[in-house]
Amino acid sequence: MKTLAVVVTTSPYSHLTITALTYVEAALVAGINVIGVFFYQDGVMHANEDISIASDEYQAIAHWQRLQQEYQLPLHVCITAAEKRGIACDSIDNEKINQIFTVSGLGELVELTTKASRLVQF
Amino acid sequence: MSTLHLVRQSAFATNDFAQCLSVLDHQDSIVLMDDGCYNLKHSLMDSLIKRVDGTININVISSHAQARAIETLTEINHIEMSDVVELTFNHKKVITWQ
Amino acid sequence: MTSTNQITTPDYPKETGLAIINSKAPFSSNHGKDALDIALIFGSFEQKVSLFFQGDGVYQLIADQDGSLVSIKDYLKTFSAFEFYDIEDIYVCQQSLVNRQLEEVFHIDGVQVQTSSEFSAALNAHQHVLRF
Secondary structure (H helix, E strand, O other): OOEEEEEEOOOOOOOHHHHHHHHHHHHHHOOOEEEEEEEOHHHHHHHEOOOOOOOOOOOHHHHHHHHHHHHOOOEEEEHHHHHHOOOOOOOOOOOOEOOOOEEEOHHHHHHHHHHOOEEEEO | OOEEEEEOOOOOOOOHHHHHHHHOOOOOEEEEOHHHHHHHHOHHHHHHHHHHOOOOEEEEEHHHHHHOOOOOOOOOEEEOHHHHHHHHHHOOEEEEEO | OOHHHOOOOOOOOOOOOEEEEEOOOOOOOOHHHHHHHHHHHHHHOOOOEEEEEOHHHHHHOEOOOOHHHHOOOOHHHHHHHHHHHOOOOEEEEHHHHHHOOOOOOEOOOOEEEEOHHHHHHHHHOOOEEEEO
């Protein structure tokens, strides 16, 4: 079974994220079991509900949401990295966390890494 | 096949591509993507092509090179993102140089 | 030589665990700390994790540094806890040291200085690689 875990460290306003999204979608289309995307470092900015990107620019968050809904793709956001960037406070119900993301710790990355046959970082 | 190297930075800006080449094994493959496409015109690429003499599989994502108006080389394979997914599972591991 | 006498190539041990390549100097970015946090979590979950230092990443290992002089909480001190997390394999690229005119003097014990081919082989012994 081809299982893939992906780590995203770039923000929704970084053009590098478009490459990550294109890759993950290509994997899903190819029938690869993408067991999760782990957002770390500036990648956690994706979970910020308040992010507003001009409508004529690439909507990274909307694309993650689309993949999450179409393929039940698990999206994990690292809580420590998120708090550092003012996204989560004390509760997982925090309004600032976009609901398409699961609030996780680095332990989730351990889990994904041990389960996946390939780990790819973007 | 052993390692797939995803090169995302221009060697004119960072040392990443040089570091990638220092651990490159003869069974590895390289994919140039994002600003990594600029490495097609870097002297490191010339010497790599001379050194490996066709034994290393070197690829560039067509749209990423074309978007940057980079002329490509005959020694380089032009691929799409779906090919990168396939390469991911043809190799034992992936290292991203970004 | 008959085929029965032929020495069969030993199977390479299956690649296991996570390799983390550190490529950034310690004080101007969070990359080193972010990588360290991952290493410690893997260690505390008893998962094999090895650390590789290459390029400017080698500056994370050099002795006598003091982040407090520039108001930085010195995460490098945590490196001395590696043995408690069973993080035993710490590799540094010799050529990166030479290029930076650095001596092989580190602030922790057990650092293995390696040529490019040794460094590459050690990296290849792992199943997954992250780079910071």
